[in-house]
Amino acid sequence: MGASHTARTRLEHRGKDIVDIITIDFETYYDKTFSLSKITTEQYVRSPDFEVIGLAVKVNDGETSWLSGGHSALKDYLHANYDWESSAVLAHNTMFDGSILSWLFDIHPKLFLDTMCMGRGLHGVETGASLKYLSEMYGIGEKGDEVVHALGKHRADFTDDALSRYGDYCIQDVELTYKLFNIFMVKRAFPKPELKVIDVTIRMFIDPVLELDMGKLEGHLDTLQEQKEKLLEECGIEKTELMSNPKFAKALEYLNVIPPMKTSLRTGKEAFAFAKSDEDFKALQEHEDPRVQALVAARIGLKSTLEETRTKRFLDISLRGTLPVPIKYYAAHTGRWGGSDKINLQNLPSRGPNAKVLKSSICAPEGYTLVETDSAQIEARVLAWLSNQTELVKAFANGDDVYKIMASAIYGKPVGEINKEERFVGKTTILGAGYGMGSIKFRDQLKNFGVEVSEVEAKRIIRIYRETNYAITALWRQAQVALISMYQGGSAPIGREGVLTVEPHEKGVRLPSELLMYYNDLQAEETERGLQFTYKTRRGRTKIYGGKLIENVCQGIARCIMADQMVRISKRYRVLLTVHDSVICCVEDSEVDEAAAYVSECMRWTPEWANTLPVRGDVEVGKNYGECVEWKPNQHGRSAV
Secondary structure, three states: OOOOOOOOOOOEEOOEEOOOEEEEEEEEOOOOOOOOOOOOHHHHHOOOOOOEEEEEEEEOOOOOEEEOOOHHHHHHHHHHHOOHHHOEEEEOOHHHHHHHHHHHHOOOOOEEEEHHHHHHHHHOOOOOOOHHHHHHHHOOOOOOOHHHHHOOOOHHHOOHHHHHHHHHHHHHHHHHHHHHHHHHHHHOOOOHHHHHHHHHHHHHHHOOOOEEOHHHHHHHHHHHHHHHHHHHHHHOOOHHHHHOHHHHHHHHHHOOOOOOEEEOOOOOOEEEOOOOOOHHHHHHOOOOOHHHHHHHHHHOOOOOOHHHHHHHHHHHHHHHOOOOOOEEOOOOOOOOOEEOOOOOHHHOOOOOOOOOHHHHOEEOOOOEEEEEEEEOOHHHHHHHHHHOOHHHHHHHHHOOOHHHHHHHHHHOOOHHHOOHHHHHHHHHHHHHHHHOOOHHHHHHHHHHOOOOOOHHHHHHHHHHHHHHOHHHHHHHHHHHHHHHHHHHOOOEEEOOOOOEEEOOOOOEEEOOOOOEEEOOOOEEEEEOOEEEEEEEEOOEEEEEOHHHHHHHHHHHHHHHHHHHHHHHHHOOOEEEEEEOOEEEEEEEHHHHHHHHHHHHHHHOOOOHHHOOOOOOEEEEEEOEHHHOEEOOOOOOOOOOO
């Protein structure tokens, strides 16, 4: 089937035209307990209870067909009547529909497209990207409600008439999805390079390769449960006593955690932020130290910590097969990826007594090696480059140790005499103070890592940073002016010319990816310090100011560069996972050196708009994610794994 002459969007992948755009939507069996609201996508689709009731298929702008029947009949029909290998598959939530195509029907198209991902990229993460919401927003039709009548029904339970109505509902969803895609591509000019980013992201889930070490996971679960009970004994308090705020605070301090505080709305005085709704308390539930998780879990009456729960989920997945990596495209305000499906791989523990155990349970298959690359100090590099902080840019470009250079300025010592702790202070300063952090927060940040400094010393360090990095502080002021322009509906540049701009009548910043970073319902309040800005998020209103805006745009720029680098890597090797600033791919053992060299080259690449930005990617290799070691080229003829 060739592409229709009336199709409104020309696509290509790896330099070759896509033959067809095949829009699909699956309708599947679900009930009150067996649904995507109760269990994960992986658990749902791989379950023996899973059943396809039917699906709608549309090729380009042709007529949409409804198909229903047994598994074998559907599989034979789909393989015989559609050119999947030369086509793009389009759906709304393709992670779901694509996994059915791949896992159940062994169908692997050339490209995956997703209007839910596109909607999130175009409208931001705060506005919602459901098919119903987007269809109503663009006035293209109403999503039906026939699905509510399918609760608890297998295909055999439908009458012919009911199955026909269900088919009409499914057809309508496909029509809406295809209309949205054309609107996004033509009227909204969704950037075509981002379609490839979406494809790479979705394939991490749909085409799983990574394996899980069941024995290691079982041992880790036993250890966690033993540690939890031992910890409560060491603290010398019963679970019931943890409801005492002072005793709970002391227990946190025992683990070198500063108890979170807030201002009481009732008294106006400072109080412990230990309520379930307090954001800082919620953050403790995902603390990298599982001992902290154990305390918090005991406090709120949970039987398991986050790490215990995640370990159990890993074990369950290992029983069903390989690890589909659920990574959400444009999950964060800045465009960063996020975790999903209740196993958030973006925040696996990296420090503490059980550091890297979960990571080391994620393994390459037999005969393969993982190649991991991390974009070194990418946000700090972007900040220096965007602000034209010349000396810092040169230091990054020359490969100098910028943390020691900062420490040298702080302590008045030659770079060569800087010790490990002094370098750590320099590192924390570079990575933390670049967005306007004050001395109190800076001091607390150091304390969380076991480094004590006085209030006077913290103020001195912050002052030295700002005096040394004058261009960066000037960038904060420029960003504050840009916020005012954004609020007033005007335009304003941010940083070096041509990279970022606030566009007229847009409450956001246009990123180099051509997508807009939104600040929904931006509001301003006149205070003694001038205009104070807030914007609306799903968690309520959030403050935004010059330094914070710069932090956002630096993350956004870093993400744009990372996305381009990830797509370049995927042209030769399977990208299996991205975590923050790292990309992990899988290669045959015999290709480790060649692949590592290629990946390293990709991570040094920058787009034309950032050709003076000094970037670097550190490469590690290993048989599992938690135990990769530094790759050294030409070491005895091959890398050490």
